[in-house]
Amino acid sequence: MTVVWIVVGVVAVLVVGGVLWWRFRDPLRGEDFYRFHAEQKWAWERQLDEEAEKAFMAGLEAYDDEHSSVFLHREEGVLRVSEPPMLISLYLLTARFRDMGEAAIADPVTAVRQLIDDADHKETGGVLHLRSRWLPDGEIDGMDKYEITSQMMSATHAQGVTNHAVGGYGDEDYGYGVCAVLPELPEHVREMEDEAFAHSNSSPIENRLDVIKAVVQEPEPEFVAGLEKADAEKSKYTNAFMYDYGRVLLEYQVLRHRMPGAQASDVFGAAMARMLLDQEPGITWTRPPSRAQFDLAVALLSTRG
Numbered sequence: 001m002t003v004v005w006i007v008v009g010v011v012a013v014l015v016v017g018g019v020l021w022w023r024f025r026d027p028l029r030g031e032d033f034y035r036f037h038a039e040q041k042w043a044w045e046r047q048l049d050e051e052a053e054k055a056f057m058a059g060l061e062a063y064d065d066e067h068s069s070v071f072l073h074r075e076e077g078v079l080r081v082s083e084p085p086m087l088i089s090l091y092l093l094t095a096r097f098r099d100m101g102e103a104a105i106a107d108p109v110t111a112v113r114q115l116i117d118d119a120d121h122k123e124t125g126g127v128l129h130l131r132s133r134w135l136p137d138g139e140i141d142g143m144d145k146y147e148i149t150s151q152m153m154s155a156t157h158a159q160g161v162t163n164h165a166v167g168g169y170g171d172e173d174y175g176y177g178v179c180a181v182l183p184e185l186p187e188h189v190r191e192m193e194d195e196a197f198a199h200s201n202s203s204p205i206e207n208r209l210d211v212i213k214a215v216v217q218e219p220e221p222e223f224v225a226g227l228e229k230a231d232a233e234k235s236k237y238t239n240a241f242m243y244d245y246g247r248v249l250l251e252y253q254v255l256r257h258r259m260p261g262a263q264a265s266d267v268f269g270a271a272m273a274r275m276l277l278d279q280e281p282g283i284t285w286t287r288p289p290s291r292a293q294f295d296l297a298v299a300l301l302s303t304r305g
C-alpha cells in the first residue's frame with residue numbers, strides 16, 4: 001500500500017510540475033521578450049489610456065534601442081535597467097508618464113528618458129539602485145552568487161504561510177530579487193481560473209506515458225486565454241517588493257553574528273524582514289502596500305520552519 005501511495009504521489013507532483021513548467025517557462029506567456037507593444041492587460045498598463053500606453057511603450061523601446069538596457073517583468077510590474085543598474089516600479093513610471101500629459105504623448109522618447117534619469121538621480125519609493133559588484137569577494141559564508149540567490153529565494157517562501165501570488169524572481173548577475181504577494185484571492189478571480197482549467201485538455205493519469213503526455217503537450221487555446229485573463233485580473237490585487245542583494249548582504253552579515261547556528265535562508269529572511277519593518281534602503285515596493293500585503297510580506301520572511 002505504501003508503494004502505491006508513493007507512486008500516486010510522484011505522478012501527482014509530476015503533473016502539477018508540468019502545469020507550472022508551462023506557466024513559467026515564458027514569463028510573457030508566449031510573447032516575444034523584446035516585443036514592447038504587447039496586449040495592454042496588466043494593472044500598471046491600465047493606468048494609461050490606449051494612446052498613452054502605446055506612447056509609453058514606444059519611449060521604452062527607443063530607450064532600449066539606444067542603451068540595450070531595459071527588461072520588463074510585466075507580471076510583477078518592475079522595469080530592470082541595466083545601465084545605470086536599477087529597478088523601477090512600472091506603476092510609478094506609468095503614473096508619472098500620465099502626469100506629464102500631452103507633452104509625454106507628443107515626445108515619449110524624451111519623456112521616458114527623463115523619467116529614467118530622474119530615477120537614477122534619486123532612490124525613492126518604487127526605485128531601487130543596484131550594486132554593480134554586489135559580491136566583491138566572490139562568495140560569503142562559503143556561498144557563491146548562485147547559492148546566495150537560492151537561499152534568498154527560499155527566504156521569501158516561509159512554511160505554513162499562504163501567499164496566493166505565484167511569482168518571484170532572483171537574478172544572481174544583476175543582484176536583485178522580486179517577490180509578489182497576494183493575501184487573498186478574490187472569488188471572481190478564482191472562478192475565472194476554474195473556468196480556464198475547465199478548458200484544459202488534461203486526461204486521467206494511469207501510467208508513466210500519461211504523465212509524459214501531460215507534461216509535454218501544448219495546452220488548449222481556450223485554457224491559455226482564460227488563464228491569461230485571470231492572471232491579468234489578479235494583478236489588480238497583487239503587489240511586489242524588490243530587494244537589492246548588496247544591501248541585504250550587509251544586513252545579513254550584521255545578523256549572522258547574532259544567529260550563528262541558523263540556516264542562511266533564515267538569516268536572509270530576518271534581514272529582509274528587518275529592512276521592511278524599519279523602512280531601510282535596499283528594499284522597496286512596486287506600489288504602496290496595504291496593511292494585509294505588508295503583513296504577509298513580513299510573515300513570508302519571518303515565519304520559517
